[in-house]
Every structure is written in structure tokens, then in C-alpha cells.
Amino acid sequence: HEHALRGRDAHLLLYFKASADPCNAVLRSWEGHDPCSGSWIGVTCYRSRVVGLRLDHASLTGSVTPLFGLTRLRVLSLRRNNLTGSLPHLTTLNNPRLRRLSLSHNKLRGTLNVSLPSLVSLRVEHNQFSGGVEGLRLPNVSDFNVSSNQLSGQVTDLLSKFPASAFEGNQGLCGSPLPGCGEVSRLSDDTTAVSPSPASLQSATDSSSPRSSTKVGFTALLAIGISDLLVIAIGLVVIVGMYLWLRKKLITSLNGAAASIRELEPDQLQREEKEKDRSLICFEGGEDLRLDCLLKSSAEVLGKGLSGSTYRAVLEDGIIVAVKRLSAVQFPSHCKAFDRQMHLIGRVRHPRVVSLRAYCNAHEEKLLVYDFMPNGSLLSLLHLSCAGEGSGRTLDWISRKQILMGAAEGIAFIHAFPARSPLVHANIKPSNILIDEQGNACIAEWGIMRFASNFHQAMPHYPSGCLSDGAMFAAGTTTRLGYRAPELVNGKEQPTQESDVYSFGMVLLEVVTDKEIDDAESEGEVMGMVKIGMMCTAECPEERPKANQVVRMLSDFL
């Protein structure tokens, strides 16, 4: 029976692929009958069943309906694609385990009917959904957004706990937290009352003589004036009374609260403070992460560097993340600037930059949770013998060029990201250039090293003997500085975007001067790339090209 169900998962995914990626451009790796082989891009499995599908920004088209046949699915994230059609009625019968559903920025239409107690996140903003929201029965959802659709009708009581921003951009929706539906219709009634049609005005004037109308008008005006005064006086009395009553109540409750705070034991306060500290701060795509789940997950050490150790953690729902545990020696303090930097890093989203999904900045523990990159690092591909790691694969020339291009794009994106002061990676080296499911390079662990207490010791350099002599020669480096820009060696300067370009230049020279390349046709290209590397590693920082210029130069070779 289990075997048949696994076959059904594969069948449903391939059925989805047929309409989502008809040119086989993105889902090329979806081949064969086993989606859990590890090679199907975006698919996460647990005990040989598909539990997660994440394919954001993948230019997918067609309908999502086949995916709701995956009965073990927990996470479905297909943001920013071109998906069309409607959603089926989602109930516990067909999707009992679905926890996160992210379909924002697509072209989905039809009505929304989702009643799933398992769901904790529903994001369908920027689509074309229509009809009411009464079909949404989501008792446990904490992350919710249906904004910028064509929904109408009253927001139900269950959903009114979410902020107005979760509903805005739907012309026809009303009721808390949006303006009340009654208010809208009363307003329109009033408008009709004060602006009668010219025809009715005309008939009103015609029906009575000018004399009688003046008499009646005067008496009526007097009566209205007196009654208005009375109403205003009564209103004032009521308002003053309510003000005095509320003031009294507020003072009593404030006194009560102050007393109960005083009553708290000091260590209880400390405990609460610690609890707050120990929680994870989550960013887009990591909203579901919890510190206790992370600590309970099965973890395996990926490696250890100067800044700390990195673990591969498999969470309860089968999702795999990389957790960097920062060294307490290098990152001893609990500073606000670190929090600000993490919030900035958590906002950066680019296919060539590894996403930070959450972090924890407790006094005794600093954890950073990243997307897990399943294909190792450039270091493992290049220096199998030096690093004592790697899968034993050798890199062909085309892959080398693509990896360099991907890394340069990631760095250029970070450098151009709008921030108060220019953003800097400060730790560019092959172990921080990771390879994603499709073999593309992604820049990892940026922006952390400037918080290291022994920053200059931690700067990227390389174990003596590993950086090839060809690369050292091309860069004109006689001392073994490795990836560290010469201006940083005295330990007084802070890293800059120019020093990042230097480090990238060293990586580039290392990749293109490697003895392993035996493709004679590429000789001319090697020379061209070496020239780029030499420009990047110019002694004088001002003479080095900007990262976006490096991207442009590299693109000539692709």
C-alpha cells in the first residue's frame, strides 16, 4: 500500500510538471519514479513520502490542483510564479497535514475554501481570488494574508483578529479590521439623502406657495434649533460622565498592574526576560521555525570554522535547514547592532544568496538558521585533498564559469542592497560559496564577521599550501595572505566592498588556474578570466572594479 502511495506522489508531481514547466526548463531534475531520490529540485521527503515542495520564483505556469493530491504534504510554497486556475476545496479529508500554504504573487482565481485545522500559515496575496472569505475556517493560522485580490463581503469573526494589512487591496471586503459594512451602506444612504435629484427638488418647490413655505420654514427652524441644543447638551453631559468614569477605572487598573509587577519575584522577571531572549526571530519563509523544534531536531555537523560550527538539522516535518552556531569566543556580546544587521540580512532575498530564515541572539547562544544547500561548497569541489572533504567530483570548465558568475551575482546584489551604509560580505572564500540543487552558486554567511571580536584573525585566509601558486602568482601576492585584501593585513582597516572584490578575485584566480582543467579549448578563456582576477586583486582598492562590473565582464565568457 505504501509503495502505491509513493508511486502516486511521483505521478502527481509529474502531472503537475507537465503543465507547470512544459519546456522542461526548471524541473529538469524531475525524472524517473522516485521524487525522494534527493535529486528532484524543491522536493522534500520524509520516510519516502513527499512532505514539502518549495518552488518560489520559478516561472511555473498552469494549475496547482494536482499537488493537493499529495496527502502527506506539509509545506507548499509556490510564490511569485505564473500559476493560474482555481484552488480545490481544501479539507482535512484530502490534506490533513498541510501546515504552510504560500501561493502569493500568482494569477490564481476562483473562491477560497480552506478548512484545515492543521494550517498555521496561509499566504495568497496578489492573486485574483474572488467571492467571500466565509469559506476560510482556519482556527490555528497565525500567519495570514489575502490582500490584493478581488474578495468581497464581510470579514468573519474568526479572521477579524488579523491586521487590516492582511485584507487590504480587496475593494469589496468590509467589517473589522476594515471599515464596517454598515458604515459603508449608511454612508451611501446619507449621500443619497443630502443630494436629491434636481427633478425632486423641482417638484418640492412647485407643490407649495412661497408664503406658506416661509412661515412653516421659520417655525420649523426654531424647533430644530431648540431640539439640536437639547441634544448637544445631553451629549456633553454623557461624554463628561464617561470620561470621569473611564479615568477612575484606568487609575485603579494601573495601580493594580504596578502592584502585580512589584509582586513578581526578581528571578521570575529574569526568567521571563530569558524566555524572550531565547526565542527565534523569524524572517520570510522561516515563520514556522521554533527554537524548541530546532533543538530537538536530528543534527549532523557539517564543519567548523573560526566563526563557529554549522549543522545540518532535519526538522520534525522533514524540512532540512543549516544551523550556524556562532562561537561564544568570537561573538561574546549581546549587542543591538547585531540584531539590526540580522534583520537586514533576513530581508535579503536573491537566488544567488543563501537566505537567512531565522536567528536567535541569546546571551549564551547565537544561532543562525539558513536554507540548506545540498551540494556542498566550492571548497569541497576544488580542494578535496587539502580540506579533506568533498564528494570526489571534478569540475569541468563550464561549471567553473557558472559558479564564478553565480557568486559574482550574489556579491553584486549584496553590495547594491539599499542600506544606511554599504553592505559588505567580509568573508568571501570557497567554503562560503555553496552549491544549490541545480548546481548554481549561492553566497553564504555574509555580514557576520564584522561582529567577531577577533575580527582580523577570523578574516578569510587559507591554510598554507592550498591556494595554488598560479593564483598567488597572478595576484602578485608573495606573502600568503590568501583571500585577505592587503589593506586589511595591518589589522586597523575594516573590510569594504573593495576588499570583498579582492577576495572574490582570489577565489576566481584559484578556480581558473587549477591544474585539474584539461580542456584545451578553454585556454583562451582562461587567460581572459585571469585578467579579470588580476583587476580584482589590484593592490590599490580604488583600482579594483565594482562587483556589478565583474558580473558584466564575466558574462562575456558565458
Ligand SMILES: Nc1ncnc2c1ncn2[C@@H]1O[C@H](COP(=O)(O)OP(=O)(O)OP(=O)(O)O)[C@@H](O)[C@H]1O
Ligand atoms: N547553508 C548551508 N548549507 C549547506 N552547507 C553549509 C551551509 N552553510 C555552511 N555550510 C558548510 O558547513 C561547513 C562549515 O561552515 P562554517 O561556515 O561553519 O565554516 P567555514 O566556512 O569553514 O569557516 P567560517 O567560520 O570562517 O565561515 C562548510 O563546509 C560549509 O560549506
